[in-house]
Amino acid sequence: MDSLKYSEILKQNAILAKDVENIPSYRINVLSNFTCNQLKDILEFNLRASKLNPEVKLGNYDNIIQESYNCFGAQLVIVQYDLINIIDKYPNFIEDFSEEQILSLFQTVKLDIDLVINNLQLIPAVVFNTFSAIGVYLNAVIPSKADLLARKLNEYLYSIKATNLHVLDINSAIAKVGLHNTFDFRMFYLSKSIYTISFWKEYVYELSTIVYRYTGKLKKIIIFDCDNTLWKGILGEDGMTGIDMSPQSKTGQIYNKIQQIAVWLSNQGILVALCSKNNSADVEKVMAEHPDMRLKKDHVVISKINWLDKENNLREIAKELNIGLDSFVFVDDSSFEVNLINQQVPEILTLQVPAALHEYPDQLLKLIERYFYLSGNTADIDKTKQYKVQSQRDEEKSKHHSLEDYLSSIGIEITIKENDATQVERIAQLTQKTNQFNLTTKRYTEKQIEIFMNSDKENVFSVSVSDKFGDSGLTAVCILQENNEIVSIDTFLMSCRIMGRNIEYAIMNYLVKTYEQRGFKIIESAYFPTIKNIPVTNFYDESGFFLVKQEETKKEYKLLISDYKPRNIEYIKIKC
Amino acid sequence: MDKIELAIQQIMANVFTVPLEQITVESTQNQIDAWDSLKHLNLVVALEEEFDITFPVEEIGSLISFKLIKVIINEQLQKDGKTY
Numbered sequence: 001m002d003s004l005k006y007s008e009i010l011k012q013n014a015i016l017a018k019d020v021e022n023i024p025s026y027r028i029n030v031l032s033n034f035t036c037n038q039l040k041d042i043l044e045f046n047l048r049a050s051k052l053n054p055e056v057k058l059g060n061y062d063n064i065i066q067e068s069y070n071c072f073g074a075q076l077v078i079v080q081y082d083l084i085n086i087i088d089k090y091p092n093f094i095e096d097f098s099e100e101q102i103l104s105l106f107q108t109v110k111l112d113i114d115l116v117i118n119n120l121q122l123i124p125a126v127v128f129n130t131f132s133a134i135g136v137y138l139n140a141v142i143p144s145k146a147d148l149l150a151r152k153l154n155e156y157l158y159s160i161k162a163t164n165l166h167v168l169d170i171n172s173a174i175a176k177v178g179l180h181n182t183f184d185f186r187m188f189y190l191s192k193s194i195y196t197i198s199f200w201k202e203y204v205y206e207l208s209t210i211v212y213r214y215t216g217k218l219k220k221i222i223i224f225d226c227d228n229t230l231w232k233g234i235l236g237e238d239g240m241t242g243i244d245m246s247p248q249s250k251t252g253q254i255y256n257k258i259q260q261i262a263v264w265l266s267n268q269g270i271l272v273a274l275c276s277k278n279n280s281a282d283v284e285k286v287m288a289e290h291p292d293m294r295l296k297k298d299h300v301v302i303s304k305i306n307w308l309d310k311e312n313n314l315r316e317i318a319k320e321l322n323i324g325l326d327s328f329v330f331v332d333d334s335s336f337e338v339n340l341i342n343q344q345v346p347e348i349l350t351l352q353v354p355a356a357l358h359e360y361p362d363q364l365l366k367l368i369e370r371y372f373y374l375s376g377n378t379a380d381i382d383k384t385k386q387y388k389v390q391s392q393r394d395e396e397k398s399k400h401h402s403l404e405d406y407l408s409s410i411g412i413e414i415t416i417k418e419n420d421a422t423q424v425e426r427i428a429q430l431t432q433k434t435n436q437f438n439l440t441t442k443r444y445t446e447k448q449i450e451i452f453m454n455s456d457k458e459n460v461f462s463v464s465v466s467d468k469f470g471d472s473g474l475t476a477v478c479i480l481q482e483n484n485e486i487v488s489i490d491t492f493l494m495s496c497r498i499m500g501r502n503i504e505y506a507i508m509n510y511l512v513k514t515y516e517q518r519g520f521k522i523i524e525s526a527y528f529p530t531i532k533n534i535p536v537t538n539f540y541d542e543s544g545f546f547l548v549k550q551e552e553t554k555k556e557y558k559l560l561i562s563d564y565k566p567r568n569i570e571y572i573k574i575k576c
Numbered sequence: 577m578d579k580i581e582l583a584i585q586q587i588m589a590n591v592f593t594v595p596l597e598q599i600t601v602e603s604t605q606n607q608i609d610a611w612d613s614l615k616h617l618n619l620v621v622a623l624e625e626e627f628d629i630t631f632p633v634e635e636i637g638s639l640i641s642f643k644l645i646k647v648i649i650n651e652q653l654q655k656d657g658k659t660y
Contacts, residue, residue, distance in 0.1 A: 007622040011590040037614045038621065186633050187617060197621055 001046055001205070006038070006197045009045045016048035023053040026215060029071045030056065031064045031116070032080040035193035042200045046208050050217050051326070061192070065112060068119040076211060077120050078127045081112070083150055084135050084194055094146050095137055102145055106152055113153075117162055125214050126162070127207060130154045130169045135183050135194070166210050173202040205370045212371070219349060219371040220323055222265060223314065225332035226276035226283055226305070229353055230262075230295065231255045235282050236436040236496050236532060245292045252292065257361045259294035261368070266299035268374045271321065273302045275313050275330075277499060279436070279534055280305040307535040309403050309500055310337050311344045329371065331364070335469040336501070340406050407501055408571030414503060415464045415575045416510055419453040423462045426474045430493060435532035437504070438493040439525070439539060444479075457482050458490070463507055465498050472498055476507060480515070487515050488524035492539075499535070506572040508543050516561045527555040577601070580660055583626055584645055591619045604641035627660055629653060 001009065026047070030039065040056045047054040057074075059067035064081060071077050086109065087094045097105070113128075120126045131154055133147035157167050174182045177198045187193040195203075212218045227234045232251045233243035245259060246252035266272045272295070276283060283305045287297050302320060304313035310332075318325050326347040332338050333353035341348050351367055354360055368374070417423065428446040435441065444452075452458040463476035475498050479491035489511075494504055515523060525540050527533075541547065544564055545557035577585060581601060588599045592610040605611045611619075620636055623629075623645065629652040631639070639645050653660060 005622070005625050006618075007587045007590045007626060010593070010618070010622070011586075014590075014593050035614070035617070038618060041618075184621075186630075186636075187621075190633060190636060191613070191617060193617055197625065 001042075001049070001201055006042075010041055013041050013045040013048065016045065020048050020051060020053040023051065025053045025055040026076070026211070027074045028054055028056045028076045028078065028211075029059060029067070029074040030078045030080065031059045031067045031071075032078075032082075033062045033064055033085045034080070034082050034188075035061060035191055036080060036195070036200075038193075038195075038197060039200050039204070042197070042204045043207065046204050047211060050208070050212065052211070052215055052217065054211075065115060068116045071120060071123055074123055075214065076125045076127065077123050078129075078207070079116060079120075080129045081109070081131070082129070082194060083131045083133060083146065083153075084188070085192065087136065087146070094149070095144060097145055102149055106149060109153055110156055113157065113160075117160060117165065121162065121164070124164060125166065125210060126164050127166045127168050127210055128157055130157065130167060130171065132171050132174065134171065134174055134179065168206060168210075170203070173199055173206055176202050209370060209373055213373045218327070218373050219270075219329050220327040221271035221273055221301075221317070221321070222262070222329040222331065223273040223275050223317065224262065225334070225337065226274060226278055228333040229276075229331055230259060230274075231286075231293075234496065235278055235286065237433050240282075240286055240290060243286070243290075245290075245294075247292070251357065254357050254360055256292065256294060258364060261361065261364055262295050263299055265368070265372070265374075266295075268372075268376065270372060270374070271301045271323075272299055273304070273317055274300055275304040275310055275317070277307055277310075277496060278305050279532065282532075307499065309340070311340060311403065311406075314341065314345060314348065329367065334497070336410070336467070339410070339469065340403075343406055343409070344403075404571075411468045411573075412501060412503065412571065413466050413573045413575060414506060415466075416507070417462050417464075417576070419460050420462055421450070421453060423474055424449050424453070427460060427462050427477050430474070430477050430495065431491065434493045434495060435530070436496045436535050437499055438491075438530075438533050439489070439536055440491055440528050441530050441533060442491055444491075452479060461507075461511070463494075463503075465503060476503065478507065478511060480511065482520070485520060486522045486524055487520045489526075492525070496535075501572075502567070502569050503572060504539065505543065505567040506569050506574060509566040509569070510574055512559070512561055512564050512566070521561055523559040523561060525557045525559070527557070528553060529555075580627075580646060580649060581642075583660070584623070584642060584649070587622045587626055588619065588642070591615060591622055599642070601642050601646075623649065627653065628658065629656060 004012070028043070030036065037058060040058055044054050044056055062085070064079060117126070131150040133144055133150040136146040137144045138147055181196055181198040183194060184196050209218070224230050231243040231245040232255055235243055244252035245255040247256045262272050274283070280303070283303070287293055287295065302317055304317060306313070314325070314328065314330065318328070325345055328348040329351065330338070330341050330348050331351045331353065335352060338350045338352040341350050349367070349371060351363060354363055424446050428444055428449045431442065431444045449460060452460050459480050461478040461480070462474055464474050465472045465476070472495070476494040477491060478489065481488050481490050512523065525545060527537065527540060529537065540557040545559045547555060548558050549556040585596060585599045588603065589596045592608055592615060594608070594610065620631060620639060624631060627649055629649065631648065631652060635648050639648060
């Protein structure tokens with residue numbers, strides 16, 4: 001909604017109204033002492049987008065007391081008793097009031113509050129906006145009378161013990177959108193409409209949290225990726241000592257803060273989970289032993305650390321915990337993963353780690369404010385925990401698309417170069433640091449790569465990958481050796497950033513075809529197992545090679561090129 | 577319709593919740609039932625947001641037909657040195 005224009009919200013709101021018409025309605029009455037009709041559309045839109053069917057009724061202008069007698073049947077009543085309009089009725093400016101006048105005004109408004117709260121005691125939820133002197137008169141040096149009055153009234157509001165009452169601090173929305181984007185005094189003097197669309201959007205986000213609390217729409221679980229999401233770096237490549245979440249390092253401290261927030265969420269009863277393409281033992285080791293790791297095993301309710309696609313992992317989490325996918329928040333640094341989830345499971349709310357990393361904690365906190373309700377009350381914490389047991393998983397919609405559908409929609413393009421001298425440096429680097437998708441884990445220097453490129457027997461293939469989200473650069477390397485009629489794969493490696501997109505099979509198709517055209521009949525290959533390269537244990541089996549010899553430290557394979565059945569992955573475009 | 581007219585048409589249809597084709601360059605406040613004083617406020621803020629302009633207070637009451645809206649928007653764009 002942040003990015004939608006008001007006119008677009010109006011249009012979408014009318015469309016959404018039809019989508020939710022069969023859901024039981026949620027009745028909201030708004031009592032206000034100023035014109036606030038734009039609130040209605042924006043609130044309706046935001047709630048309808050969350051699959052609620054709000055019926056928003058605006059009370060008559062400046063009739064808060066009278067209207068509070070007429071709220072029977074409402075599930076939520078919003079009271080907006082704005083100071084700007086309260087003082088507008090007096091013949092002299094508020095700062096010119098005597099102390100007695102201020103006190104008497106306080107008493108008058110206090111009695112109104114009491115009456116309204118009393119009239120609304122049977123309404124399940126009441127939202128009462130705070131009073132604010134912003135927009136009336138503020139003075140940093142000599143506190144304004146408007147401000148003193150507002151503070152006194154707020155103090156009273158917060159002291160009221162009514163379990164259905166939620167005091168909503170409007171200074172929060174004013175601060176977020178900024179003073180100049182909050183008020184439209186032109187409209188105030190024309191028609192007593194005080195606030196701008198920008199203000200209403202922010203206000204509605206804040207208000208919606210309360211609605212979600214009463215309608216079971218709060219988010220219950222937050223799932224973090226690991227690499228470059230909980231720490232800087234890629235565990236499989238940089239190793240335990242290479243990843244960074246240190247409070248002492250410039251970048252690490254940002255991740256440290258993210259982990260602190262995750263721990264806080266866990267302590268508030270929010271379920272915290274991990275979903276990462278990594279070796280499970282590696283991540284467990286980091287959680288147990290890394291000195292900068294704030295998020296510990298006890299904070300995490302479920303982990304999916306494996307090489308399967310994230311869509312299915314998230315669906316598994318929903319199944320295992322028995323909670324709806326619409327209560328999920330998913331945080332990942334990869335635009336591939338985030339877009340995969342947005343497209344395949346749109347009911348999941350996603351957050352992509354921003355490129356401007358310093359904005360990451362702030363964006364996460366904003367999301368938490370909007371979609372979680374963290375009162376710190378044991379009752380609320382327990383309630384969240386109960387969801388884990390009680391909540392019925394939403395029936396999956398049958399429109400489950402396959403991963404293939406997604407992959408074919410993102411325009412993957414790979415460029416394969418043979419013996420490209422300009423890439424020697426990056427190729428050598430990849431052989432030295434790639435651990436996970438690396439069949440033989442042979443490390444080569446730049447000199448050695450150069451020798452391969454210039455020899456008649458060896459060929460070095462380097463692969464760059466791009467898709468509609470951007471260019472991943474050079475991310476895969478294959479080195480093949482020719483011996484008479486046989487060609488053998490010396491090296492086949494790929495950065496783990498591009499795993500899970502079937503790119504390895506596209507490369508294999510290309511290699512087999514290339515060597516077939518050069519007159520070869522057989523391709524040999526081998527897998528040398530290491531602690532890190534478990535994800536590719538079965539790569540050659542899955543590529544149609546047959547196992548000729550198996551030892552503890554080596555599996556040898558062979559492929560008769562004439563028997564090769566290329567995988568159907570036409571959606572990956574190959575350029576040379 | 578030109579680009580500005582198309583945008584005005586779309587906004588009026590959205591604000592008054594009527595089909596697009598019901599809004600023409602001939603449309604006026606008298607012909608559109610939903611165009612009351614509250615919807616008028618919505619129309620003003622929606623137009624301002626779309627064209628990135630602020631109408632002077634005295635013009636707000638004059639925005640009562642498609643043609644007048646277009647004239648006033650063009651004047652304001654020109655005054656601000658903006659193009660749409």
